[in-house]
Amino acid sequence: MSNHKVIIIGGGPAGYTAALYTARARLEPFCLEGLQYGGQLMTTTEVENFPGFPEGIDGPALMDRMRQQAERFGAQYRSRDVTRVAFSSDPGEPHTVWVDEDESYTAPVVIVATGARPRKLGLESEERLWAKGVSSCATCDGAFFRDKVVAVVGGGDSAMEEALFLTRFARKVYIIHRRDELRASRIMQERALANEKIELLWSYVVEEILGEDHVTGLRLRSTKDGSERLLEVDGFFLGIGHLPNTDIFRGQLRMDDEGYLVPEGATAMDRPGVFACGDCVDKRYRQAITAAGMGCMAAIDAERYLEERGL
Ligand code: NAP
Secondary structure (H helix, E strand, O other): OEEOOEEEEOOOHHHHHHHHHHHHOOOOOEEEOOOOOOHHHHHOOEEOOOOOOOOOEEHHHHHHHHHHHHHHOOOEEEOOOOOEEEOOOOOOOOEEEEEOOOEEEEEOEEEEOOOEEEOOOOOHHHHHOEOOOEEOOHHHHHHHHOOOEEEEEOOOHHHHHHHHHHOOOOOEEEEEOOOOOOOOOHHHHHHHHHOOOEEEEOOEEEEEEEOOOOOOEEEEEEOOOOOEEEEEOOEEEEOOOEEEOOHHHOOOOOEOOOOOEOOOOOOEOOOOOEEEOHHHOOOOOOOHHHHHHHHHHHHHHHHHHHHHOOO
16 A cells, blocks of 8 residues: 555546646645546547647647646656545545555545546447447547448537548448437538538437448438338447446445536535546536646645645
8 A cells, every 4th residue: 555645546638637736736646547548538639629739639649748747747657447446534534546456545635537438329239249340439440441331320529520530541431310410519510511421321320230240230220210221331430428437436426317426616526635527527518628627626626625634
């Protein structure tokens, strides 16, 4: 067991920004950044909406820079997943965080920045054909579909982004959306609709992904008239939103029905010295810049908490 002043769980924009601020406050943060550190931007290509990068910046490059910036002021990292936490209810008692069974860390302050993961449809065929043509990451897997036909499900910005990225490789990209109106921002809609490789299939849900050992097609059902349609595709990408990574906090921190953490103040949770920030809290904005902003807020809240208690 090793003791710290501040433990940060999560290595995305929220976690690294919290690390930067707490490091500059000389709190020597210890960041359990996860096995696949860097968060969701590691699976993004170009980030065009993070202020300060007028030409855009590669997602992984942006995360590397954030990580290095906090490291420069003394943040320490361990690239492991947290398996268990014991948050105390007593402000005097430290919180304990485990990676594996026998490796634990304690601190009076824990900043939770565990982010969110892609939502799945929940089909048996989705699991069976996962990584055999089914993917949630066009950036990771798009290149496997050169000159092939692929489909993306969803009507939000993620689906548009996945589809647009896939047009670099695939010869045809279907977007399957359950309604007749997109949720995506205007600029992303315009880009997707203007791309001649993209065809929108309005008002369909995916009922089954077809194929034995790799994806060969989809069985769709119309949400307008219930009719069935078979679509031949080589790949299928999920773009239907996200779920918060908060399972390990269940029963210890307040969360809503979907599992998003619910702070009492701006970032303070219902255990003394526990603060939460980023996509594990925020289901409304979910941007790298808002996650980073919340990471800063959590760090300042944590700093004041420690200062007020002379810790
Ligand atoms: P989202 O905005 O919540 O959109 C999810 C989409 O998936 C919706 O169109 C939804 O349909 C559909 N959907 C959800 N569950 C489904 C199911 N079981 N079956 C079929 N369809 C389903 O999620 P997101 O696209 O991941 O975006 C999240 C946030 O990140 C947004 O604020 C977005 O602007 C932002 N973002 C921005 C960028 C960018 O600017 N480049 C890129 C990605 C994400 P309904 O519309 O019918 O609900």
